[in-house]
Amino acid sequence: MSDTPLLRVRGLTHLYGRAVACRDVGFDLWPGEVLGIVGESGAGKTTLLKCLSAQLVPTHGTVEYDTRDRGLVDIFAALSEPERRMLLRTDWGIVHQNPRDGLRMAVSAGGNVGERLMAVGARHYGNIRREVLDWFDRVELNRDRIDDRPDGFSGGMQQRVQIARNLISRPRLLFLDEPTGGLDVSVQARLLDLLRRLVAETGVAAVVVTHDLGVVRLLAHRLMVMRGGEVVEHGLTDQVLDDPQHPYSQLLVSSILQV
Amino acid sequence: MSDDTLTLPPREDASTAAAAGAAGRLSGYNFAYLDEQTKRMIRRALLKAIAIPGYQVPFGSREMPLPYGWGTGGIQVTASVIGPDDVLKVIDQGADDTTNAVSIRKFFARTAGVATTERTTEATLIQTRHRIPETPLKEGQILVYQVPIPEPLRWLEPRETETRRMHALAEYGVMQVKLYEDIARYGRIATAYNYPVRVNGRYIMAPSPIPKFDNPKMHRNPAIQLFGAGRERRIYAVPPYTAVESLDFEDHPFAVERWDQACALCGATDSFLDEIVTDDAGGRMFLCSDTDHCAERRRSRGADAQEGTT
Numbered sequence: 351m352s353d354t355p356l357l358r359v360r361g362l363t364h365l366y367g368r369a370v371a372c373r374d375v376g377f378d379l380w381p382g383e384v385l386g387i388v389g390e391s392g393a394g395k396t397t398l399l400k401c402l403s404a405q406l407v408p409t410h411g412t413v414e415y416d417t418r419d420r421g422l423v424d425i426f427a428a429l430s431e432p433e434r435r436m437l438l439r440t441d442w443g444i445v446h447q448n449p450r451d452g453l454r455m456a457v458s459a460g461g462n463v464g465e466r467l468m469a470v471g472a473r474h475y476g477n478i479r480r481e482v483l484d485w486f487d488r489v490e491l492n493r494d495r496i497d498d499r500p501d502g503f504s505g506g507m508q509q510r511v512q513i514a515r516n517l518i519s520r521p522r523l524l525f526l527d528e529p530t531g532g533l534d535v536s537v538q539a540r541l542l543d544l545l546r547r548l549v550a551e552t553g554v555a556a557v558v559v560t561h562d563l564g565v566v567r568l569l570a571h572r573l574m575v576m577r578g579g580e581v582v583e584h585g586l587t588d589q590v591l592d593d594p595q596h597p598y599s600q601l602l603v604s605s606i607l608q609v
Numbered sequence: 610m611s612d613d614t615l616t617l618p619p620r621e622d623a624s625t626a627a628a629a630g631a632a633g634r635l636s637g638y639n640f641a642y643l644d645e646q647t648k649r650m651i652r653r654a655l656l657k658a659i660a661i662p663g664y665q666v667p668f669g670s671r672e673m674p675l676p677y678g679w680g681t682g683g684i685q686v687t688a689s690v691i692g693p694d695d696v697l698k699v700i701d702q703g704a705d706d707t708t709n710a711v712s713i714r715k716f717f718a719r720t721a722g723v724a725t726t727e728r729t730t731e732a733t734l735i736q737t738r739h740r741i742p743e744t745p746l747k748e749g750q751i752l753v754y755q756v757p758i759p760e761p762l763r764w765l766e767p768r769e770t771e772t773r774r775m776h777a778l779a780e781y782g783v784m785q786v787k788l789y790e791d792i793a794r795y796g797r798i799a800t801a802y803n804y805p806v807r808v809n810g811r812y813i814m815a816p817s818p819i820p821k822f823d824n825p826k827m828h829r830n831p832a833i834q835l836f837g838a839g840r841e842r843r844i845y846a847v848p849p850y851t852a853v854e855s856l857d858f859e860d861h862p863f864a865v866e867r868w869d870q871a872c873a874l875c876g877a878t879d880s881f882l883d884e885i886v887t888d889d890a891g892g893r894m895f896l897c898s899d900t901d902h903c904a905e906r907r908r909s910r911g912a913d914a915q916e917g918t919t
Contacts, residue, residue, distance in 0.1 A: 432778045439782075454765065454786075458793055461786045468789065469782025475792050475858040497793045 354416050356381045356523060356555050357402070362411035364397050371397035372579040375411070381522065384549060384556045386570030386587060388563060388602065394579040395559045396527060402557060403444055403525045404434050415523075417441075439469050443516025443554075447528035449508035452515070453500050459511050460486075460496040466519040485514040490544060506537035513545070517552060524549075524556040530565055542568050563606055567591060575599045634722035641688040641721040647671055651689035651844070655835060658846035663808030664776070665759050670842040675712070680738060681839025683755035684713060687736045690751060690835070691717065696724045698732035703740040703881065703898035710738075727901050739802070741823040743880045743902035746832035748849065754817040756838040759845065761805045761815040781813050784856060792861055801866065806853050813856070814845060822865045822881045827853040872897045875906035 355378035362375040372394035379385050387395050400406035402413055404425050414422045417429075418441065425434060438444070446452035453462050464472075464482045472478050486493050489510040495503070500511050509529060516524060529545065530538040546569060549556060558569055566573055566587055573590045575583040575598065583596040594600045639645065647669075654668035673681040691697065697717050701710040705727040713736060714725045726732050729744040736753045746752060762772045765783040775781070784805055791799045804821035808814045816827060817836060827834065827847060834847040847853060857863040871878045873894040880902055882895040897903035 435778065435780065457765070457786055457790060460793055461790050464789060465782060465786050468785035469780065473785070473857075473859050475789065476860050478789065479793075 354422055355379055356383075356416050357557075358412075358414040358422060359402065360412050360414075362398070362401055362408050362413065364394075364401055364406065365409045366397075370394075370579045372401070372576070375574075375581055377574065377581075377584065379523075379555055379557065381555055382549075382553045383572065384558060384570045386566030386573045387557065387559045387576060388561060388566055388573065389576035390561065390602075393576040395561075395576055398576070399525055399527055399557065399559045403442065404438060405444075439466055440519050441521050441523065443519070443521040443524045445509070445512050445516060445524065445526045445529050447531045449500065449505070449512055452512045453508065455499065455501045457499070458497045459491070459500050459503070462500060462511055463514045463518055465515065470519070481518065482514075485518050488517075488548070489514045490540075504537075505533050506541055509533070509541055510544070513548070517548060517554070520552065521554060524554050526556055526558045526560075528560050528562075529558065530560070530562065538565075545569060563591065563603065575602065635719045638720050640693070641691050641717065642674075643671065643685065643688045647685075648689040651685055654844045655686065655689065655846065658835070658844050659833070659848050661812075662847055662851050663812030663814040663845060665843040665845045667842055668844050670839045673839065674716075677840040678757060679709060680713060680736070680755040682837030682841075682844075683736050683738070683753050683839075684716070684837075685839060686753045686835050686837035686844065687713075687717065687734065688721075690753070691721055691723060691734055693721070693723060695734045696726050696732050698726050698729065698735045698901075699737075700735065700740060700742065700899075700901075701738045703742075703883075704900045706900060728905070729901050739818050739820075740881070740898060741819055741826045743877075743897070743899045744905070745826075746830055748831040750832040752830075752832050752834045754819075754834065754836045756815070756817040756836045756843070757840070758803075759815055759836065759838040759841050759843040761803075761813050776812060779811065781807075784813055785858075788856060788858065788861075792858070798857065798861055798863070804863075805856050807856060808847055808853055809851050814847075814853075816853075820866065820881055821855065821863070824853070824855045824863070825865065829853075868895060870895045872903060875903045875910070877903065877906055 357379040360376045363373050364371045375398055387398065389395050401408040407426055412424050413426065415425050416422050423429060444452065460482045463485055464478045467478050467481060483493055483496065486496060491507060491510050500508050530541055533541065542565060558566060560566060570587045573585060573587045574581050575590065575596065577598045583590055583599045590599060591603055594603050651668055654666045658664065658666045671685060673684055675681060697714060699710040699714040701707040704710060717723055718725050729742040733749065734751050738755045760772055762775055762783065764787060766772050788798050802820050803815055803818045804824055806814050806816050806824060816824060829850050829852065831849050833849055836845045855863040868882045872880060872882060873896055875897060877897055880897045880899060883898045884893055884895055886893050
């Protein structure tokens with residue numbers, strides 16, 4: 351295990367005008383680790399994820415990433431825009447809550463999954479096709495659907511296409527924004543199983559934003575609880591969920607329906 | 610910058626205006642319809658386009674006396690580079706005698722008083738829609754294309770801000786996705802016209818809706834190739850002898866159309882053929898789409914035959 355974190359966040363604050371979206375967030379993410387971020391709507395989870403994944407420039411604070419060639423660098427100060435965008439296409443992946451944000455709906459599922467390969471210079475159709483089919487198997491999509499457009503797919507299948515599209519470039523860091531939002535419970539369960547397996551197989555580190563404590567219980571090693579833009583509690587997932595210390599975490603855990 | 614430093618074709622001055630007036634020019638219009646300020650603006654855009662091959666330069670497109678989609682971009686470029694000594698040829702789908710070609714040719718004959726021709730070899734300036742002449746172009750000739758949609762990435766990315774950024778950073782992976790889609794759906798690259806090209810190893814460019822048959826002719830062409838999109842307000846260019854390569858896959862290389870027939874009139878086997886339906890009983894014939902090329906071949910064949918008999 352290396353002694354540099356994959357992602358190091360310090361004093362991250364983002365303001366929308368005078369409204370505080372997140373305040374003074376800091377953490378280290380280690381290779382292969384899954385970090386869950388939970389909190390109610392408006393707690394600043396999505397803003398935080400956007401700042402971490404370079405989609406939004408934070409007002410204050412730093413986000414450092416352990417690049418393959420230059421080590422730990424500040425993604426906003428030390429990387430140029432082309433380098434940041436390159437990182438987003440290769441070393442990182444983003445799975446959006448709404449598949450429409452993460453997929454090209456006018457392009458076949460196979461084209462969506464293969465896009466990253468072509469973006470980094472793959473020019474052999476047969477090889478691209480083979481790798482895409484391989485990823486269809488790994489995310490448990492039916493090979494026959496490779497040439498169908500994703501807007502004809504079910505919600506769960508669309509999420510699988512998104513996951514395959516991101517993982518095909520073998521990223522080291524995956525950002526998941528409510529990956530199971532809007533899916534019914536049985537589909538959710540299967541998708542979570544799949545994600546857990548893929549994370550274990552590929553060793554990718556992940557930041558998962560969700561309001562669903564069940565998701566983080568299954569996926570995340572560590573957990574951050576946010577409220578009003580601030581991190582109120584931070585610890586191992588089981589520890590936080592079984593023995594919450596902060597009143598808000600206690601409220602959150604106790605609001606789960608025990609069926 | 611003084612106006613005299615521009616090296617584009619001669620502009621109007623009093624003497625040329627008088628000379629052209631004698632040649633049957635309409636009075637009341639400036640030379641070649643556009644006012645001199647507009648021409649200067651377009652020439653500046655053209656110079657920039659030539660300097661950055663394949664890059665789309667925005668320009669202030671004017672209202673022209675013909676509808677968008679009929680060649681407003683091409684006609685503005687032609688009006689800006691044409692001089693009184695130029696010989697103009699206008700083709701539409703390869704033909705000199707279609708409505709669009711006839712109208713635009715007549716437009717410049719009347720507003721600029723220039724000589725017009727149907728022969729590719731005689732023309733100094735050729736405005737074209739959808740074809741490149743079969744006769745190889747020479748140094749000193751200018752080919753002006755009419756372009757409906759200048760943005761090759763539009764199909765995959767509807768946002769203009771994003772496509773500009775993609776061009777700036779040379780992020781062209783999505784263009785390959787378009788070709789991938791073709792092969793996935795049809796088993797081969799089915800894009801037959803407006804086939805995307807990479808210019809000078811850098812910018813991806815839409816070659817206007819020419820058939821891909823014509824793509825290889827753009828590569829290292831000795832003529833200046835100018836592209837005008839009137840509605841979309843973009844000008845771009847390929848300078849002489851510039852590399853223009855068509856995108857493809859290693860296992861699905863770029864290939865042009867082939868016909869198993871020859872032209873029914875001139876017998877050409879190496880030109881782009883149009884299929885003409887001749888009756889309602891399934892009769893059809895294949896003809897050269899380039900009417901000048903076809904006529905030229907028939908003329909020379911006729912001459913050969915005459916030489917044989919005498």
